[in-house]
Amino acid sequence: MFGALAKTIFGSSNDRYVKSLDKVVSKINDLEPEIEALSDEQLKAQTDKFRAQLENGDGFDAILPEAFATVREASRRVLGMRHFDVQMVGGIVLHRGEIAEMRTGEGKTLVATLAVYLNAIEGKGAHVVTVNDYLAARDAETMGRVYNFLGLSVGVIVPNLGEQARREAYAADITYGTNNEFGFDYLRDNMKHERAQMVQRPFNYALIDEVDSILIDEARTPLIISGPTEDKSDLYISIDKVVKSIDPEWYEADEKTKNITLTEDGVEEIEKLFTSEGLLETDNLYDVENTQVVHHMDQALKANIMFKRDTDYIVKDSKVVIIDEFTGRMMDGRRWSNGLHQAVEAKEGVKIEPENQTLASITFQNFFRMYPKLAGMTGTAATEAAEFWDIYKMNVVTIPTNLPIARIDEEDEFYKNTNDKFRAIAKGIRDKYEIGQPVLVGTVSIEKSELLSEFLTQEGVKHNVLNARFHEMEAHIVAQAGRLGAVTIATNMAGRGTDIQLGGNVDFLIEDQCGQMEDGPERDAAIARIKEEVAAEREKVLEAGGLFVLGTERHESRRIDNQLRGRSGRQGDPGLSRFYLCLEDDLLRIFGPDTLFSKMMNSNLADGEAIGSKWLSKAIETAQKKVEARNYDMRKQVVEYDNVMNDQRKVIYEQRAEIMDSERVDDVVLEMRQDAINAIVAESCPPGSYPEQWNVAVLKEKVEDVLGLTPPIDDWLEEEAVEPELIEERLQQQADDVMQAKMAEAEDSIWRQVEKSVLLGQLDHHWKEHLATLDSLRQVVSLRAYAQKTPINEYKQEAFGLFENMLEKIREDVTRILLTSQLRMSAPPPPVDLPELPDFLTGHIDPMFGTDNADSSSRPTGAEAILGSLAGSPRASFGSGGTNRENPYADQRVSRNAPCPCGSGNKYKHCHGAAD
Known part of the structure; x- marks a missing residue:
C-alpha cells in the first residue's frame, strides 16, 4: 500500500531515471540551431572533430550532446526524419549499455543511429545485431545513408558471403548482421590456422535489435559447428517402422517435457517386435549391447508422438525444416540433435542426413558477454528484466511513448x-x-x-x-x-x-509499385499518387x-x-x-x-x-509466469554448463592465438616434449618406488611409441644410482638430438611452419574430441542426482579432469608426430585458392535433446581438414614414411578436395592424388 502511494507521488525508479536524462536532452536541443546552420561538408567534418576529441582524452559523455545533435540533423537531411526527444532518451540509454524498451512504432531503428554513431567514431567497430537477414540488409541500406553522410563506413554480414567480403564488412566502422552470423564467424575464426584468414576484429560495442528475441528466446539453444559421423539411415528406418506399429497403451506421454515412457507391457511387446526385425543383440531390451537401439527408439517415439508436422516442423523440398516456436519462422539450417532430426526424417520418409559431431560451440550468453559494451532495444523486455540483469548485467529502461497510447485492451x-x-x-x-x-x-x-x-x-x-x-x-x-x-x-x-x-x-507500396520505374517525372507522379x-x-x-x-x-x-x-x-x-x-x-x-x-x-x-473474467485472465497469467520461470531455469542451466566449457574454451582459443601470432614455437614444443617424457616416466616409475617395482615393459613400449626411441633401458636399470630423474634426463637428451637432426634437414622457415601446423592441428583434433566427451558427460551427469549429488558440481569436477587429460594427450601426440614422422621435401604444387568459408555444418543445439544441430545443406569436413597446405616454396608432408609417388588410394574414389587418406593433412589433390 505504502509502496503504491510512494510510486504515485514520486514516480517509479524507471520514471525518475528517465526524467534525469532530460538535462542531457536539453543540451542536445540547445545545440540544434548551431548544427542546423552547418553546411553538408561542415556536418560531415564533425566526425573527424569528435575523433580528435576522443584521442585527446575527452570521454564519450563529453561529446554526446553534440554528436547526437549532429546525427539528428544528418537524419533530417538524408532521410527526412527528425528524432523526437524520447528517441534521444532512448539513444542515451543505448549508449550507456542498457536495454531500451520502446513501444512498437516508436522508431527504434532510427534511435539506434544515435548510439551506434557515437560508439563507432573511435574506429574500433560497432556491431548492430538483428533477428533476420532481411532486417540486417534493410537497416544497413537505409540507416547506412546517414552514417555514410557523416563519413563512416557500413558493412553487412549475410549468409553465403565470401571470406574476403566478410573481412571487409567487419573492417567497416559499423557492421550489420544476425546473431547467428556473428556467432558462427567467431567460432570459424577460432578454427583458422593463420591470423590473415580470420575475418573479425576484437569486439568493441554491440547493439542488439529485438534483444528479447535474441538474448532470451534464442539463448536456449547454443550455436555449434559440427562435422559428420557414420551413416545409420537403415537403422532409423527400421526402428521407425516398429514404432509406428506400437499401441498407445504401451507408453505414457509427458507433454511438458516431451518425454515418452514405456509401460511394462510396452517393453515386452517392443522386445518381441525388435527381435522379430533382428534389431536386438540380446533378448533383453535394456542390456548394454542394445543401448544404441534403445536410444534411437526413444527418439523415434518422440518424433512420432510428440512432434507434429506443420506445428513443430514442415516438410519443404523433401527436407524437414524446424519451425521456431516463438516466431513461427522456418529455421533453415537448424537441426534437432542426438538423432531426433533423423528420426523425424525417417517418420516423414525423406532423405536421412547423417548425425553430426560437435567441433566448436558457444552459447549466445557467453558470446555476447565478450563485448566490452552491450546494449539492446525491443518493445517488450520488462517481464524479463531480472534475467537480463542476472545473466548480462543489463538494466531495462522503459522509454515513454512520443504520444499517449490510445489502444483498448479487452478482456x-x-x-x-x-x-x-x-x-x-x-x-x-x-x-x-x-x-x-x-x-x-x-x-x-x-x-x-x-x-x-x-x-x-x-x-x-x-x-x-x-x-x-x-x-x-x-x-x-x-x-x-x-x-x-x-x-x-x-x-x-x-x-x-x-x-x-x-x-x-508508403515505403513498401512505393517499392512494390515503382521499384522497376526509372527516376523521373512519371515515377515522382506515381509516388505522389500513392501518398x-x-x-x-x-x-x-x-x-x-x-x-x-x-x-x-x-x-x-x-x-x-x-x-x-x-x-x-x-x-x-x-x-x-x-x-x-x-x-x-x-x-x-x-x-x-x-x-x-x-x-x-x-x-x-x-x-x-x-x-x-478478470479472475480467469489472472489465472492464465499465473500459468504463464510458471512456464516463464521454467524456461528461465532451462536457459540458466544452459549457461551454467557452458560457463564450465567457456573457461576451457578461453584457454584453448588464447593458446591458438598465441601460436598463430608467434614467429616460432620451439619453446612450446620443447616444453611439451619435456612434460610428455616426465609423464611417461612417472607412469611406469612412480616417485618413491624401488626399481624392482617399476613397470619396465610399459616404459619401453611408451618410449618407442611416443618418442620413436629404443634406448638401452635395461642397461640403465643395472646402474646403482638409477633414479627416475636420470632416466628422464637421458630420454630428453636423446629426443633433443633426434629433433635437432630433423630440424637440420629442413629450412628454418619451413620447420617453423611445420611445428605451428602440427600444434594447431592437434589442438583442434583433441578439442573436438573433448567437446564430444563433454556432450556425453552432460547427458548422463543428471543421473548423479539420484546419489544425492549436485549434477552441475559433478560436471565441473569431471570436466576439469577431462580437460587435464586432453592437455596431456595433446602434449603426447605433438611429441610423437614431430619425433616419429618423416619430413620429405617436394616441388611446390600450383597455387591453391583458399575456400571462401570452412565447409562445416552450423546450427543450434537444444538443451532438451542434446548438442548437435547443424545445416544439412553444407558439405562437412573434420577439424583436421583446416590444416590445408603448408606455406613456403618447398612442400612438407607428414606420414609414417613420407609421400609415396605411387598412389595406393587410386581405386578408392577419394574426393580431390578431401583430406588425403595417408594422414598428411594435405588435400588429396595435392598429395597422393596429384598425379591423377
Missing part, C-alpha cells in the same frame, strides 16, 4: 472447445471486415492458421495467411496489414521489425477504429502476447486487442488448473457461449 474471451472458439473468431473478424477495420490475427502454429483460414473462407472474408510457408514475403504482407478491410493471419510474430501503418506502408491514396485510406481506417489485433490463444510467455498487442496503437493511433481462449489450448491443457477450469466452464457454458 480475454473463454470458450469450451476449439471449434466454438474459431467460429466466434471468424464471426468477430467478419464483423470488423464489414466495417473496414483491419485485423491482424496471431496464431501459434501453421496448423491453427490454416484451420482459421478455412473458417474465414466459409464466412466469405478475404484474407492473407502468413506463416513459415511464405517466409519470403512476410515483411511485405505484414507491412500492409493496416490497410482498409485487410485481414492478415500471422504465425506468432511473423514480420516482426516491420512497421504496420494505418492505411498502408495521397494512403493518406485518404488512413482517415477511413481511423474512423473504423484502427488496427484490431486478435490472439487465437495465449502464448506460454507473456512477452510474446505483449509483442502481438503492441502491433496496434502505433504512435498514438487508436486500436483494439483481444485474446480468444478455450480449454483445449496448450497452455491451459498442459499448465493450467485443469479441474477448476473444466468444472466451471463445462457446467456453466452452453455450446458456443463465451465467458470473460
Whole structure:
C-alpha cells in the first residue's frame, strides 16, 4: 500500500531515471540551431572533430550532446526524419549499455543511429545485431545513408558471403548482421590456422535489435559447428517402422517435457517386435549391447508422438525444416540433435542426413558477454528484466511513448472447445471486415492458421495467411496489414521489425509499385499518387477504429502476447486487442488448473457461449509466469554448463592465438616434449618406488611409441644410482638430438611452419574430441542426482579432469608426430585458392535433446581438414614414411578436395592424388 502511494507521488525508479536524462536532452536541443546552420561538408567534418576529441582524452559523455545533435540533423537531411526527444532518451540509454524498451512504432531503428554513431567514431567497430537477414540488409541500406553522410563506413554480414567480403564488412566502422552470423564467424575464426584468414576484429560495442528475441528466446539453444559421423539411415528406418506399429497403451506421454515412457507391457511387446526385425543383440531390451537401439527408439517415439508436422516442423523440398516456436519462422539450417532430426526424417520418409559431431560451440550468453559494451532495444523486455540483469548485467529502461497510447485492451474471451472458439473468431473478424477495420490475427502454429483460414473462407472474408510457408514475403504482407478491410493471419510474430501503418506502408507500396520505374517525372507522379491514396485510406481506417489485433490463444510467455498487442496503437493511433481462449489450448491443457477450469466452464457454458473474467485472465497469467520461470531455469542451466566449457574454451582459443601470432614455437614444443617424457616416466616409475617395482615393459613400449626411441633401458636399470630423474634426463637428451637432426634437414622457415601446423592441428583434433566427451558427460551427469549429488558440481569436477587429460594427450601426440614422422621435401604444387568459408555444418543445439544441430545443406569436413597446405616454396608432408609417388588410394574414389587418406593433412589433390 505504502509502496503504491510512494510510486504515485514520486514516480517509479524507471520514471525518475528517465526524467534525469532530460538535462542531457536539453543540451542536445540547445545545440540544434548551431548544427542546423552547418553546411553538408561542415556536418560531415564533425566526425573527424569528435575523433580528435576522443584521442585527446575527452570521454564519450563529453561529446554526446553534440554528436547526437549532429546525427539528428544528418537524419533530417538524408532521410527526412527528425528524432523526437524520447528517441534521444532512448539513444542515451543505448549508449550507456542498457536495454531500451520502446513501444512498437516508436522508431527504434532510427534511435539506434544515435548510439551506434557515437560508439563507432573511435574506429574500433560497432556491431548492430538483428533477428533476420532481411532486417540486417534493410537497416544497413537505409540507416547506412546517414552514417555514410557523416563519413563512416557500413558493412553487412549475410549468409553465403565470401571470406574476403566478410573481412571487409567487419573492417567497416559499423557492421550489420544476425546473431547467428556473428556467432558462427567467431567460432570459424577460432578454427583458422593463420591470423590473415580470420575475418573479425576484437569486439568493441554491440547493439542488439529485438534483444528479447535474441538474448532470451534464442539463448536456449547454443550455436555449434559440427562435422559428420557414420551413416545409420537403415537403422532409423527400421526402428521407425516398429514404432509406428506400437499401441498407445504401451507408453505414457509427458507433454511438458516431451518425454515418452514405456509401460511394462510396452517393453515386452517392443522386445518381441525388435527381435522379430533382428534389431536386438540380446533378448533383453535394456542390456548394454542394445543401448544404441534403445536410444534411437526413444527418439523415434518422440518424433512420432510428440512432434507434429506443420506445428513443430514442415516438410519443404523433401527436407524437414524446424519451425521456431516463438516466431513461427522456418529455421533453415537448424537441426534437432542426438538423432531426433533423423528420426523425424525417417517418420516423414525423406532423405536421412547423417548425425553430426560437435567441433566448436558457444552459447549466445557467453558470446555476447565478450563485448566490452552491450546494449539492446525491443518493445517488450520488462517481464524479463531480472534475467537480463542476472545473466548480462543489463538494466531495462522503459522509454515513454512520443504520444499517449490510445489502444483498448479487452478482456480475454473463454470458450469450451476449439471449434466454438474459431467460429466466434471468424464471426468477430467478419464483423470488423464489414466495417473496414483491419485485423491482424496471431496464431501459434501453421496448423491453427490454416484451420482459421478455412473458417474465414466459409464466412466469405478475404484474407492473407502468413506463416513459415511464405517466409519470403512476410515483411511485405505484414507491412500492409493496416490497410482498409485487410485481414492478415500471422504465425506468432511473423514480420516482426516491420512497421504496420494505418492505411498502408508508403515505403513498401512505393517499392512494390515503382521499384522497376526509372527516376523521373512519371515515377515522382506515381509516388505522389500513392501518398495521397494512403493518406485518404488512413482517415477511413481511423474512423473504423484502427488496427484490431486478435490472439487465437495465449502464448506460454507473456512477452510474446505483449509483442502481438503492441502491433496496434502505433504512435498514438487508436486500436483494439483481444485474446480468444478455450480449454483445449496448450497452455491451459498442459499448465493450467485443469479441474477448476473444466468444472466451471463445462457446467456453466452452453455450446458456443463465451465467458470473460478478470479472475480467469489472472489465472492464465499465473500459468504463464510458471512456464516463464521454467524456461528461465532451462536457459540458466544452459549457461551454467557452458560457463564450465567457456573457461576451457578461453584457454584453448588464447593458446591458438598465441601460436598463430608467434614467429616460432620451439619453446612450446620443447616444453611439451619435456612434460610428455616426465609423464611417461612417472607412469611406469612412480616417485618413491624401488626399481624392482617399476613397470619396465610399459616404459619401453611408451618410449618407442611416443618418442620413436629404443634406448638401452635395461642397461640403465643395472646402474646403482638409477633414479627416475636420470632416466628422464637421458630420454630428453636423446629426443633433443633426434629433433635437432630433423630440424637440420629442413629450412628454418619451413620447420617453423611445420611445428605451428602440427600444434594447431592437434589442438583442434583433441578439442573436438573433448567437446564430444563433454556432450556425453552432460547427458548422463543428471543421473548423479539420484546419489544425492549436485549434477552441475559433478560436471565441473569431471570436466576439469577431462580437460587435464586432453592437455596431456595433446602434449603426447605433438611429441610423437614431430619425433616419429618423416619430413620429405617436394616441388611446390600450383597455387591453391583458399575456400571462401570452412565447409562445416552450423546450427543450434537444444538443451532438451542434446548438442548437435547443424545445416544439412553444407558439405562437412573434420577439424583436421583446416590444416590445408603448408606455406613456403618447398612442400612438407607428414606420414609414417613420407609421400609415396605411387598412389595406393587410386581405386578408392577419394574426393580431390578431401583430406588425403595417408594422414598428411594435405588435400588429396595435392598429395597422393596429384598425379591423377
